[in-house]
């Protein structure tokens with residue numbers, strides 16, 4: 157199966173907010189990072205994929221099944237970590253696992269124990285006694301220990317310290333080496349994606365701005381810096397976005413060759429990171 161998620165012609169209205177995605181594919185066997193500012197529509201998209209919300213229009217295929225008609229059949233193959241796991245606060249971790257395991261035919265107790273000890277979580281601890289980061293780690297253990305084909309994570313690393321964030325990303329990468337797993341990962345911490353993602357989706361105010369292979373996207377862009385005297389009205393308009401100050405300009409281009417031909421050796425050309433590209437496209441849309 158080339159794509160684990162395929163979205164076509166999707167529209168969802170929530171009050172004044174409109175989510176509108178013409179086409180989105182999440183390739184099987186890779187990590188796709190889903191980036192957007194607060195309120196961009198990431199959680200709404202994920203809830204639609206999981207059939208927790210119904211669209212006003214459009215089709216969503218998840219693991220080859222229609223999310224609205226028989227999405228429940230795909231649920232055993234999906235590991236999901238969202239905002240609120242909804243676990244009973246006073247339950248012990250082992251009890252939560254005992255209740256969850258029967259829903260998943262490939263539940264793996266050995267993997268559950270291994271992952272719990274990796275995160276130094278005590279199975280006898282009560283869920284309420286865990287810190288925010290430990291709760292996320294436990295939710296991730298539950299999501300991964302039934303060998304899901306598709307892992308959907310809604311901002312799993314928000315509020316976590318860098319060490320825990322890196323540990324979670326490393327765990328995902330290790331899993332993907334051993335079995336074919338697809339990961340769809342929403343975040344606004346773009347540095348996590350610099351490290352881990354293969355594909356990137358940018359969402360802004362309910363619309364997709366960009367989708368593609370991360371390395372190709374980065375290679376296709378440059379941050380150009382130089383003195384303001386290099387600029388002309390025509391060249392300014394060709395940038396995706398530009399910022400000027402008393403020292404000169406800093407701009408994002410999706411045509412590195414044009415920039416080199418236009419500004420030559422007087423400008424500096426830098427490879428952007430994901431955050432610089434995302435901010436550049438967001439500024440362009442907001443102009």
Ligand SMILES: Nc1ncnc2c1ncn2[C@@H]1O[C@H](COP(=O)(O)OP(=O)(O)OP(=O)(O)O)[C@@H](O)[C@H]1O
Pocket residue numbers: 170171172173192193194195196197198199200201344
């Ligand atoms: N039940 C609802 N009724 C009305 N508006 C809603 C509802 N749920 C979400 N929204 C609106 O939809 C928009 C998108 O919200 P969503 O939670 O999908 O964003 P997000 O990208 O996940 O943001 P964040 O990074 O802050 O979690 C927001 O403007 C939000 O206020």
